[in-house]
Amino acid sequence: ADIVVLPGDGIGPEVTAAAVDVLQAVATRYGHRFSLHTHLIGGSAIDATGKPLPDDTLAAARDADAVLLGAVGGPKWSDPNATVRPEQGLLAIRKALGLYANLRPVRPHAAAIGASPIKSHLLAGVDLLVVRELTGGIYFGDKTRDADGASDLCRYSIAEIERVVRRACLLARGRRGHVTSVDKANVLETSRLWRDVASRIQREEFPDVTLEHQLVDSMAMHLLSKPRAYDVIVTENMFGDILTDEASMLAGSLGLLPSASLGEGSVGMYEPIHGSAPDIAGQGIANPYGTILSAALLLRYSLGLSQEAACIEAAVDSALDAGVFTADLASEGSAVSTREATAAVL
């Protein structure tokens, strides 16, 4: 299998290196051949080529079976008035590969919930999957800037909503059969359309799945006050961005959470939901588990290797059970390095 690795910026290279080690160990143990190719994206790509998504990176990704990405961005490239920005590379590759469904599972691990700001009794049994729409909405709409002000257009087509809701319902079928669709239908036109389309898809195609609608503001509360009430949560791009970072607090650390971005095509992209964390980059202390778990999702969704995926997940579970915590999770003085955490998984 061909896997393109895009380390990106900040801690990206450190955490993707960890995940690559784990993939290689899986290859050895199960007798697979993974052919790994590293390419540039984000700020480091801007530095080397002037572009946040160089053509050969995109070409390689299109030809690959799967893409493993670290993170992009950093203060070096964050002049908000720059015309070329690292994040454009990430948005462009998501769009170019048609990766409209971003799966972000949140299942707090017993050993890590001590690090969560949420009371532990609320977290037992939490197992939710956010399906974030990833190639539409205000992220991709027309942007303008003039002497008076600026604008961003949020647009959704019916087809864009249908496909991501369908994906969420399909995923719910393999889980507890419940979908919560999040919008702001009391104010936004795109949300009213979202609600209509979600209701219709469920009614016509998934009568076996239950669908509930929530306003995004209420959801920001309920996610904290009753996280066990949710199974699959489907929502538009920006709401999904905000709600999943919030939901990461249920798991104790953003550093633990993986994601899978899928489209209709065969190539999927896998990345931790954390960013490039420039404040700790280069120190070898980043949490590699989110990226390692993203590699597990890669094996499951893009390569059909569910046993191997489960093996990685079990190894991360054991490392957490054994209290092998990086600084984001550890109590004072007991933190391990990225390498030590990776070694524990290996």
Place this chain on the structure above:
Amino acid sequence: ADIVVLPGDGIGPEVTAAAVDVLQAVATRYGHRFSLHTHLIGGSAIDATGKPLPDDTLAAARDADAVLLGAVGGPKWSDPNATVRPEQGLLAIRKALGLYANLRPVRPHAAAIGASPIKSHLLAGVDLLVVRELTGGIYFGDKTRDADGASDLCRYSIAEIERVVRRACLLARGRRGHVTSVDKANVLETSRLWRDVASRIQREEFPDVTLEHQLVDSMAMHLLSKPRAYDVIVTENMFGDILTDEASMLAGSLGLLPSASLGEGSVGMYEPIHGSAPDIAGQGIANPYGTILSAALLLRYSLGLSQEAACIEAAVDSALDAGVFTADLASEGSAVSTREATAAVL
């Protein structure tokens, strides 16, 4: 002083009645004369007049010194395809009165933090004030619907950003002198403008105030993991909507939180941040404290009666200290009614 009362829908009439009782008690005790006039807004206004904001409601509000509002909306009027909706009344009155700054203070009360999903040790000393821009952004931009899809335009003018950031900086001066501005400048053009303008206003006009920028997704985490780090948080309309509902969980219940909406004009509007809660409407069990505390803000900001405001706040504190909790805060079986909670404050 002339005060317009807009009970609205659902639990709106119950909680505004409680706040009116408290205002009347203040009038008696301090020898003021408050002339209170009740008008229609929201769903009940649609039922009676066909309009969510009848002309005489707006006229009365314009002539008043302050407006006290309950909440609007409910399942009866929530067909997303209806052309007239209760929420339009709320948005229209905010816009017509020029109430661009919505102040939402969050200061968890020791007696209520048991009800918060957040671990108690994180909550001691939390005292933050969210200043939400209230008359711009995607709530008010052009909306379209066509055969293919729908759109909402998010627009901000420089002037709209300047005035709300200025208000936030002024408020910070009277507090701990720190402002956190929240945007999504790595993706949105309106956010890049927001960041530029916020930086300039602080630099040119408020060198004594410190300003930090946060991305909305990170903020959704940090609000939970280190709520004590924040003083004044200023952000655009929709981010403010989401983040304040999230922040309400720090206080234990949405039902506790008041808000003040201010503009350049003399009239301010005061409302709890909770909604119309149709599920519990008419049962006499709604938490009146958020609306009573909104009445305190009304006295402070619109009538200049800070001593009277502090008196109401102290009375609510005492009621909470004494464990007088409505169902949203109480443990099983110990909840009091709206009337009993109000009586405790009185």
